[in-house]
Amino acid sequence: MLGRTDSRLRARILLVVLLAFGTAAAARLGYWQLVRHDWLVARAQEQIQVRTEVPSTRGTIYDRTGTVALATSVSRDRLVAFPxxxxxxxxxxxxxxxxxxxxxxxxxxxxxxxxxxxxxxxxxxxxxxxxxxxxxxxxxxxxxxxxxxxxxxxxxxxxxxxxVYPLEGGAPKTTLASQVLGFVNRDGAGQYGVEGRWQDTLAGSPQVLLAERDASNQANLATATIIEAGSPGADLTLTIDASLQLAVEREIYAAWVADRAKSVSAVVMDPSTGEILAEATYPAYDANAYAAVASADPGRFVDPVIASVYEPGSVFKLVTSAAVIGAGVVTRTSGVNDQAVLRLDGGTAKVTNADRGSKGHLTFQDAVAWSRNVVMAKTALRLGRTAQAAAEVLHETWAKLGFGALTGIDLAGEVPGLVRDPATTTWRQIDVANGSFGQGVAVTLLQLATAYSAMVNGGILPTPHVVERVGQEAVVAGDRGRVLTTALAADLVKIMRNVPLAVPFYRDRTLIPGYDVGGKTGTAQIWDAKAKAWKANVFNYSFVGFVGRRSPDVVVAVRIEEGRPTVLRVGQIEMPVESFELFRRIATDAMTTLDLAPAAPVASPPASPATP
Amino acid sequence: MGPSDRARPPARRTAAVSPRIGARVAAAPGPRPRGGAAPPAPRPFTRAPAVVRSEPVPVAPPAGAIHRHGPDSVIVLAVLALTALGLLVVYSSSAMDGYLGGGGGFGATFATLGPQLQWAAVGLVAMLAATRVDYRWLRLVSLPLVLLAGALLVLVQVPAFQVSVGGSAQWLKLPGLPAIQPGELAKLALVVYLAHWAARRGTAVAGLTTGLLPFVVIVAPFVFLVFKSPDIGSAGILGLTAAVMFFLAGANPLYLVGLAGAAVGAAAILLRSYQVERLKSFLDPFADPANTGYHAVQGLLALGLGGLFGSGLGERAAARGIVLPNAHNDYIFAVIGQEFGFLGAVAVIGLFGLLAYRGIRVALAAPDTFGGLLAAGITAWLCLQAFVNIGVVVTLLPVTGITLPFVSAGGSSLIVSLGAAGILLSISRETAVQGGWMHASGDRGRRNGRAHLPGSRRRPLPARTPGAA
Structure with missing residues (x-):
């Protein structure tokens, strides 16, 4: 047998090297497991622990009585799978x-x-x-x-x-006050209306848990520790009156059906406080099935009362009246001359009345009642020596009454509208004339109701609001200060009262026996931006007015968008439910649901002349 | 460890000697036999002066004698302990994944452990068989074995037979057989063949044309093929083990330095850019914990959670957010560190250290050069692979996908490792007594400054009958 040719020394060196490797590995292991232990554990915890937010119970929304729940939250099960x-x-x-x-x-x-x-x-x-x-x-x-x-x-x-929105609305497949309330999406975020605007208050703050992951990588709640307690959402009490809201929704649905309108809106507010008592538009939606609405017609989520602007037409004549009487151009009873055609800007433009005719000599308040465009244009142009000077006074009145600015209502999605500012654009005479009868401006129905509130409450511009209390705490909405003198406001109320008294065909369909009623109609042509022409035979009908026992108690603004009337003759058009009739129905509902009995004994209705 | 270490011949095989001699030996002052089974304590004469001792008495055997005895029990215990621990931890680290991936049910938790139990059974049988068989028979099959391994390594490059696992195609799927990793078989085959080759060459391995060149011709194709699998880790272990055996066999150290340089150069040319990025990231895995340092960081987080005592067996499931890639395989040491803590992990390192110590002891005591080189080669291979695997987990080394021998899941690795341990045990069954001609250095070259013996050159001296000198 041969001797060993391998080296014993080298085998021992190998052993030493191997053992040195092992020792180095053990030392390094100790460094990580013992020396850096705390640091590694802290780092590992970030990966191991999963932060879970458990939403708090969302606050309930009540109507002004505090007993009718308009929106509430319930717990249901969601079925999930781990495929x-x-x-x-x-x-x-x-x-x-x-x-x-x-x-x-x-x-x-x-x-x-x-x-x-x-x-x-x-x-x-x-x-x-x-x-x-x-x-x-x-x-x-x-x-x-x-x-x-x-x-x-x-x-x-x-x-x-x-x-859950438990109450049915006044129209089929809707829930009560759907556009005022908005809805809550799958993630628990309120969208539109009260739910959107008061999200933080309603939702409260979620409970935050730190839990380890279980085998399927979900939070294992058995290991959870609470790191933020969270707070439950607060309940809201609205200024909305549920029964009045329901009545208003029924009325506007009926008008929508009868007038074949594109939409019908109404708002009822307390002029002295700015509380919105009812506010509705049809088409509305079923907030319990918001997902279906979102895929079919998400435009319905937008509340037209605060977010849809239009040319108001003749209801703006009260605003012009405030400007011209306030500036001393005319008084309520001054005599003015009507004429069929008013040529402006050196004959390049003209203004006519709706009936293309003239009423001759009449008082200013009758001119408002008969909705004389020519008279309004003439008096408005007298606000200044030039059209530009007149425009500045007119625009100042608009701005004071809140047009072109947000009203500050506590709902999500309000828009400010658009009015031309003479400081940035030059006005011609026709611009002043158009502005005096509500063409060439874009306003919301809520802005109209708020401006009329200032006129009927003695001159204070209120801040409209829908939330009365958060929990038990009252919400102070405040107002935006005096915008009209008391005397001017009183004059404007008298002009409004004169409208249904002076015009016979308003009288029997607007007045409510035993109540103080006034207001102004508006029938505005609709500009079709695509066709670049006025739409034929469809109009925006408005009525903004007040009703009360002895003095104005509520302001009611209605708008029938793109109603389809029957034209009797030029300047006289007829619809199954006129805007002032809708006003009277809603005003009557308001008086009865708010328990305002007639103050004056009900006299026999005034003699009703034949419809002109 | 001197020659006297080996003075522990099993009493059963020692010729009975006269009581007189036995008494003299027992009473003699001087170094007592150390290690292993202690000889029976001599009885003082005062107690039983009249008793004639009839049982065998150990004596220093003649140098060069070969003693046959049972396999090294320490190696047996270490290997069995590691295998058993591996089965536990493989189950612990794979059960929940199996449960979730297999549609639930208790049976699904055995998706990984079930096959592993079968492989362990096959491997233990292989170990037992290899222990019983005289290792010298391996010299006969060493060449066919290494050629077979080479053929399999070539086959695995053929796409039709590849099974890709985790972006690397190191698995060979032959019809009718489970998927195997030819790289694992190549390690054993190469170790056996190199031992055979070096033993036959004798001192000629120190030469250039007689040693270095043939060595490179034998080893380089294997390393290259495994490297191309691509399996850098296994290629490294293969090359390193071969180099260690070459070194032990008596290679010229200068050539070894040259080899190391050539290996580094070849790696620089052949490595792909993503592999280089991965190699670099171990220096500071926390610099890019989501990308290049991801595996390393996850392993360290698991270790950190273990602390000193560990979370306990199976408790890793509670730390679900730590995503250990290949938890039952390449990163199983991180699972051990997390579940058994620093103490448990150090015990595993200690078991491999014990294997290294006993393995080298077996190599030193082996009766011939082939046995010595084979034992040292197997020991170096298993322990290097273990320490590289552990070094990767503790970020001493860059991330490479190699298994922890005996512990990681994987049939090829487990069976081959256990078989290799069996060969080691077979060598341990024979012990050559040190101190005779048998262990004289065969080198009679001029460098030692002694008298030049004409004609002998670097050829080993012929063996002499012990005691004849």
């Missing part, structure tokens, strides 16, 4: 998925199409999918039983807060 646990191409896995899908489809009562979608989700292999939301109580119970009996695997029920 990754069921993945696989083996026959057993496929059969298991099929059995689960079939069982769920029968529990949820799905049709063939929906069952197919459910099956696709279960086959998706994703880590986490939501199969159904807002399960009914019996469905939840059936799923729980199936999970307990192991008929269902890899599915789970998770509680979820659902916003």
């Amino acid at each position: 990754a646990q069921l993945a696989g191409d083996a026959a057993a896995a496929v059969a298991k998925r099929g059995a689960i899908a079939a069982r769920l489809a029968s529990i949820l009562g799905l049709d063939a199409g929906a069952a197919g979608t459910l099956r696709e989700r279960i086959d998706s292999g994703r880590a986490y999918v939501v199969l159904a939301r807002g399960l009914a109580a019996d469905q939840s119970a059936a799923v729980r039983a199936a999970i307990a009996s192991r008929d269902l695997a890899a599915v789970r029920l998770e509680p979820e807060a659902i916003r």
